[in-house]
Amino acid sequence: MTQLITHIIGTGSYLPEKCLSNHDLSQIVETSDSWIKARTGIETRHIAAEGEVTSDLATEAARRALDAAGLTADDIDLILVATTTPDKTFPATAAYVQAKLGVTKGAAFDIQAVCSGFVFGLATADSLLKQGLFKTALVIGAETFSRILDWTDRATCVLFGDGSGAVVLQACDGDKSAKEARGILAHHIRTDGEKADLLYVDGGVSSTQTIGHVHMNGPKVFKYAVMNISSAVMEVLRQADLTIEDIDWFVPHQANQRILDGVAKKLGINESKVVSTVSRHANTSAASIPLALDTAIRDGRIKSGQLILIEAMGGGFTWGASLFRI
Numbered sequence: 001m002t003q004l005i006t007h008i009i010g011t012g013s014y015l016p017e018k019c020l021s022n023h024d025l026s027q028i029v030e031t032s033d034s035w036i037k038a039r040t041g042i043e044t045r046h047i048a049a050e051g052e053v054t055s056d057l058a059t060e061a062a063r064r065a066l067d068a069a070g071l072t073a074d075d076i077d078l079i080l081v082a083t084t085t086p087d088k089t090f091p092a093t094a095a096y097v098q099a100k101l102g103v104t105k106g107a108a109f110d111i112q113a114v115c116s117g118f119v120f121g122l123a124t125a126d127s128l129l130k131q132g133l134f135k136t137a138l139v140i141g142a143e144t145f146s147r148i149l150d151w152t153d154r155a156t157c158v159l160f161g162d163g164s165g166a167v168v169l170q171a172c173d174g175d176k177s178a179k180e181a182r183g184i185l186a187h188h189i190r191t192d193g194e195k196a197d198l199l200y201v202d203g204g205v206s207s208t209q210t211i212g213h214v215h216m217n218g219p220k221v222f223k224y225a226v227m228n229i230s231s232a233v234m235e236v237l238r239q240a241d242l243t244i245e246d247i248d249w250f251v252p253h254q255a256n257q258r259i260l261d262g263v264a265k266k267l268g269i270n271e272s273k274v275v276s277t278v279s280r281h282a283n284t285s286a287a288s289i290p291l292a293l294d295t296a297i298r299d300g301r302i303k304s305g306q307l308i309l310i311e312a313m314g315g316g317f318t319w320g321a322s323l324f325r326i
């Protein structure tokens with residue numbers, strides 16, 4: 001049966017120029033390259049320059065994604081920016097991105113689901129495109145996470161970095177049930193507000209009128225991440241009537257290598273199918289999946305027609321997964 005299916009037709013990503021190594025961090029807090037590498041797999045992270053804001057990072061990734069898709073700003077009528085670190089309280093960072101790109105039609109708004117923001121954004125854009133409300137969308141994950149870190153707290157400041165990634169989406173006629181059907185095949189998103197205190201920022205407009213800093217119960221986040229992500233993955237596979245063996249590439253949220261390994265092991269995914277870029281840019285929250293996806297497309301690992309599984313978990317808790325054939 002023919003229906004509208006959302007295709008990913010271009011990807012782009014951007015990392016700020018300044019790079020901070022584990023050794024650099026050991027000059028700021030009591031930590032070491034060996035501790036960080038062993039517990040997280042992280043080696044370096046990028047930090048936005050003074051005056052460089054989230055919409056700058058988002059705009060750069062979006063430009064690269066548009067180039068890859070062979071489109072221009074005139075083709076875009078929907079922009080979703082997944083971010084926890086907006087330029088301002090309002091307007092939405094997506095509004096700034098719209099203006100910086102020179103997009104003059106449609107709608108632009110932000111998605112706030114922390115590290116799961118890109119998965120939530122993709123699901124939202126997919127629904128809007130499939131309803132025919134918009135034709136061509138940019139979904140961007142962009143963060144200047146370094147600005148909400150407590151640089152004296154070694155338990156959190158070593159884990160995160162700044163960056164952005166973007167995809168261009170377009171709805172086309174197709175048959176989702178056909179074998180080898182391309183486009184977004186399934187998604188599943190969830191929130192459990194009861195776990196809000198396990199990963200949060202201790203500030204905000206309405207409560208403290210300050211920005212606040214990241215606080216996290218690392219071991220509990222680790223435990224729930226592996227459990228929740230695995231169940232979301234099983235749900236999208238069920239929806240698409242596919243099995244884990246059908247997956248060509250697993251592109252997880254790049255939180256830390258041990259979570260990636262734990263999820264891959266629980267799901268029975270061979271490590272050769274896992275795209276991992278966390279060593280290079282640490283946890284960039286909503287930006288990490290499109291960053292990793294773009295990296296693996298540009299270096300030739302991910303090829304047209306392959307089946308891709310993405311997943312994430314973050315503050316809220318929020319979590320989810322998507323399945324698409326590129």
Ligand code: ACO
Nearest residue numbers: 031032035039115154155158218219221222225255256313
């Ligand atoms: N350098 C050196 N020592 C450190 C550091 C550091 N940067 N940070 C903590 N330690 C110490 C602690 O103080 C503690 O010392 P103690 O035993 O003397 O008290 C010791 O290391 C062990 O601390 P734990 O917190 O138990 O370490 P753990 O093995 O749990 O590893 C980590 C910590 C890496 C944060 C782990 O819990 C984890 O990966 N959690 C998942 C969290 C995560 O990735 N969050 C990202 C956001 S959510 C998401 O994206 C899914």
